[in-house]
Amino acid sequence: FTPKSLAGKRLLVTAGPTFEAIDPVRGITNRSSGKMGFAIAQAAQEAGAEVTLISGPVALPTPRNVARIDVQSAQQMLDAALLHADAADIFIATAAVADWRPANSAEHKIKKTEGQATPALHFIENPDILATIAKTPAAASGKLYCVGFAAESDNLIEYASAKRKRKGIPLLVGNIGPNTFGQDDNILTIFDEQGHQQLPKASKRVLAKQLLQEIALRLQPAH
Ligand code: C5P
Numbered sequence: 001f002t003p004k005s006l007a008g009k010r011l012l013v014t015a016g017p018t019f020e021a022i023d024p025v026r027g028i029t030n031r032s033s034g035k036m037g038f039a040i041a042q043a044a045q046e047a048g049a050e051v052t053l054i055s056g057p058v059a060l061p062t063p064r065n066v067a068r069i070d071v072q073s074a075q076q077m078l079d080a081a082l083l084h085a086d087a088a089d090i091f092i093a094t095a096a097v098a099d100w101r102p103a104n105s106a107e108h109k110i111k112k113t114e115g116q117a118t119p120a121l122h123f124i125e126n127p128d129i130l131a132t133i134a135k136t137p138a139a140a141s142g143k144l145y146c147v148g149f150a151a152e153s154d155n156l157i158e159y160a161s162a163k164r165k166r167k168g169i170p171l172l173v174g175n176i177g178p179n180t181f182g183q184d185d186n187i188l189t190i191f192d193e194q195g196h197q198q199l200p201k202a203s204k205r206v207l208a209k210q211l212l213q214e215i216a217l218r219l220q221p222a223h
Contacts, residue, residue, distance in 0.1 A: 005216045007048030012088040013041050014081060014095035014129060016056035019072045022121065023106035027072075032096035033182040034058030036149070036204050040092055041066045043208035047216075052088070054080045056095060074098055074126035085133050085144060090215060092147045093130040096181075101126050134168040145219055147171045147211075151180065156189060157196060164191050171218065173211060190214055 015037020017030045034055060041053040042063035051066045054077055062068045069084075071077045074097045085091055100123035110119055130148045138144035146169040152159045156174050164172035174189040174196075188199040188207050199210050 004048035006044055006090075006212060009044075009049045009089045009219070010087055011041075011044045011049040011051045011090045011092065012054070012081065012084050013037050013044070013051065013092045014054045014056075014077055014097075015041070016058040016060075017096050018056045018074045018077055018098045018126075020074065020098045020101035020126075021072070021105040022102050023108065023110045025109050028098060028102070029057070030096050030098065031181045032056070032058075034060050034094075035182070035184065036180075036186065036208070037092070037094035038063060039204040039208035040094060040211065043205065043212055044090075047209075047212055049090075052084050054084075054095075074101065074129065078127050078129045078132060081129050081133055082136075085136055086138050088138075088144055089219070090145045090147070091130075091133050091139070092149075092215075093133070094149050095129070096151075097129055098126055100124065128167070130169065131167045145170060145215065147173065147215060149173045149175070151175055160189065160191050161196070171215065192218070 016034035017032040019027045019029045021027045038060050041051050045051045045063055045066050053066050054069045069080050071080055103122040103124045133139060134146045139146050148167050148169050150160045150163050150172055160172055160174035172191045175186050180186050184203055185201055186204050186207055187201045190197050199207055
């Protein structure tokens with residue numbers, strides 16, 4: 001693995017949680033810290049790639065020489081990903097995208113009024129960003145290499161292999177979740193057409209480098 005093994009490659013990565021508005025001051029989010037995605041963005045940049053990082057709301061500094069696009073909702077994250085996917089060679093979806101969003105986000109702050117009924121939230125499904133990008137012509141033709149993440153609390157091998165096929169992607173990275181959220185260390189298992197392989201417990205920085213090495217090995221030779 002040479003230090004510049006991703007030279008000339010363009011990498012697009014999603015990171016962090018999404019924030020789904022209930023009204024202008026309230027919303028639904030999750031506890032993803034964005035650390036894994038930011039570590040991948042930084043390691044890819046150091047390996048010579050041109051990196052675009054689409055991030056939900058996180059408290060992390062932008063890695064050096066990485067183009068960062070901040071978004072809030074899953075829909076905004078999808079729009080940004082679609083805008084940049086065509087130009088990319090690698091798409092890595094690390095974001096913990098909210099599965100559902102409130103069906104109607106109120107235009108004005110919902111007031112708490114004495115004697116009024118507690119508001120009820122109704123949800124609709126969010127788009128699956130990874131599955132959508134995996135269906136674009138760039139990905140379908142093999143030009144854009146798509147990588148997903150999966151956090152499973154049990155049956156990792158079975159669930160993650162099934163998820164890779166369901167999402168239509170060549171590589172899926174499994175971790176035992178959700179206790180990896182916010183942690184600096186992780187254990188990753190990578191699943192591809194051939195089977196699976198574990199990357200032992202290490203910092204997200206070290207794992208990011210190892211994962212990018214595995215991806216570089218699997219990229220189609222340039223033609
Ligand atoms: O289906 P699940 O949420 O477990 O899949 C996780 C993978 O799919 C991650 O790579 C995540 O970034 C991606 N994903 C996505 N859009 C969604 C849900 C998940 O890109 N709406």
